[in-house]
Amino acid sequence: MNKDLRLPPWLTKPISDPARTRRVKETIAELGLTTVCDEARCPNRVDCFSRGTATFMILGDRCTRDCRFCAVSHAEPMAPSPDETGRVVEAVKRLGLKYVVITSVTRDDLPGQGVEQFAQIIRAIRRDLPGVGIEVLTPDFGGRLELVDVVLEAEPDVFSHNVETVRRLYDTVRPDADMDRSLKVLKHAADARYGGLIKSALMLGLGETRLEVDAALRDLRRVGTDIAYVGQYLRPSRSHLKVERFIPPEEFDDIRETALRMGFAWVSAGPFVRSSYEAERAVEALVGNVCS
Numbered sequence: 118m119n120k121d122l123r124l125p126p127w128l129t130k131p132i133s134d135p136a137r138t139r140r141v142k143e144t145i146a147e148l149g150l151t152t153v154c155d156e157a158r159c160p161n162r163v164d165c166f167s168r169g170t171a172t173f174m175i176l177g178d179r180c181t182r183d184c185r186f187c188a189v190s191h192a193e194p195m196a197p198s199p200d201e202t203g204r205v206v207e208a209v210k211r212l213g214l215k216y217v218v219i220t221s222v223t224r225d226d227l228p229g230q231g232v233e234q235f236a237q238i239i240r241a242i243r244r245d246l247p248g249v250g251i252e253v254l255t256p257d258f259g260g261r262l263e264l265v266d267v268v269l270e271a272e273p274d275v276f277s278h279n280v281e282t283v284r285r286l287y288d289t290v291r292p293d294a295d296m297d298r299s300l301k302v303l304k305h306a307a308d309a310r311y312g313g314l315i316k317s318a319l320m321l322g323l324g325e326t327r328l329e330v331d332a333a334l335r336d337l338r339r340v341g342t343d344i345a346y347v348g349q350y351l352r353p354s355r356s357h358l359k360v361e362r363f364i365p366p367e368e369f370d371d372i373r374e375t376a377l378r379m380g381f382a383w384v385s386a387g388p389f390v391r392s393s394y395e396a397e398r399a400v401e402a403l404v405g406n407v408c409s
Contacts, residue, residue, distance in 0.1 A: 125363045128388050141171055148204045151178045172218040172393040174203050176231040182293040188353035202237045206245050213340050216397035220254035232264040235298040239271035250274050252396050260298040262305045269311040276306045277316035279392055283329035288321055300340050307341025316344035318392035323350050324361040334376050343382045344399045347372055348390035
């Protein structure tokens with residue numbers, strides 16, 4: 118049996134002053150919103166909150182899928198909130214965000230998988246807060262490409278969908294997902310030439326080999342992905358998959374260089390890299406400041 122590995126020194130973070138995160142936490146609570154930062158127990162959430170930013174998770178806090186790496190609750194979901202769009206826009210306004218990331222739980226229970234909520238929020242931010250950069254991190258929508266089009270037609274600056282792991286580990290890590298289905302979603306978004314950037318992310322430490330990592334990155338580049346994020350899997354609780362290996366920073370550096378040689382426009386790779394962490398950096402580097 119694989120025992121829990123001891124956390125290496127490069128995965129420790131200094132304790133932060135709780136007062137620095139209070140404004141974001143109070144705003145989120147007052148507006149009754151959910152962040153993936155809290156629900157997924159992201160190791161960067163204190164850093165993000167202290168900088169006045171967060172990644173909003175829409176369509177509730179209960180996912181219809183049960184990925185074995187994810188801390189988000191797997192339970193029967195509730196009906197989408199009709200006023201969620203307004204509350205998200207108000208949070209962006211109160212926090213003074215210049216770049217916002219919107220993600221969601223997977224809603225296989227809904228006829229449209231909740232896609233219209235993504236589109237409504239993008240359009241509302243564009244209308245009420247012009248100049249704010251918008252990135253969406255979507256589920257695979259069951260592979261229904263017409264639903265992907267609904268999001269693209271609202272014109273986010275970045276369309277992101279994470280493959281999360283290598284092909285061999287899908288049955289273990291993401292039993293309700295499919296690598297080819299995710300690649301099809303990304304390819305469709307890239308082929309649509311809608312004007313935004315295409316992004317995806319991998320997490321390492323679940324037993325994948327370096328050859329498998331490189332193969333996954335080649336697949337992502339082949340379908341037109343512009344931006345790749347690669348980070349370390351950290352076990353949210355003892356009921357989740359164990360960490361098989363902690364990848365040292367120098368190996369992440371090598372992965373980044375390899376991915377850049379494959380043709381990605383931007384690659385972030387490191388122990389604390391997460392797909393929505395400092396997400397605006399890639400956009401600013403590639404297309405300039407989208408936030409006027």
